[in-house]
Amino acid sequence: MIYCVIPPELADELFDKMVDYYKDNLNVTVIIDRREGPDRRNRKGAGGDGAREQRTIRDRRRPRVPGTFPETDAPAD
Numbered sequence: 001m002i003y004c005v006i007p008p009e010l011a012d013e014l015f016d017k018m019v020d021y022y023k024d025n026l027n028v029t030v031i032i033d034r035r036e037g038p039d040r041r042n043r044k045g046a047g048g049d050g051a052r053e054q055r056t057i058r059d060r061r062r063p064r065v066p067g068t069f070p071e072t073d074a075p076a077d
Contacts (some may be wrong), residue, residue: 002028004022004029005032006033007033008032015030015032018030
């Protein structure tokens with residue numbers, strides 16, 4: 001799915017034109033951006049009390065099973 005996002009300032013001018021332009025392409029949906037308020041993506045102190053200033057990236061893969069494993073090579077002929 002592809003979204004064609006139109007800013008609200010240009011909605012009156014562009015929305016109907018873009019819907020008509022993409023009417024034959026079912027993978028495109030034309031929408032009007034209705035977000036309001038400040039952009040919170042780059043805000044300092046995100047996380048409430050500021051205790052976590054930087055996002056922690058963790059490895060979510062399962063840990064390797066401890067122990068030894070049998071050989072996987074085919075026996076020699």
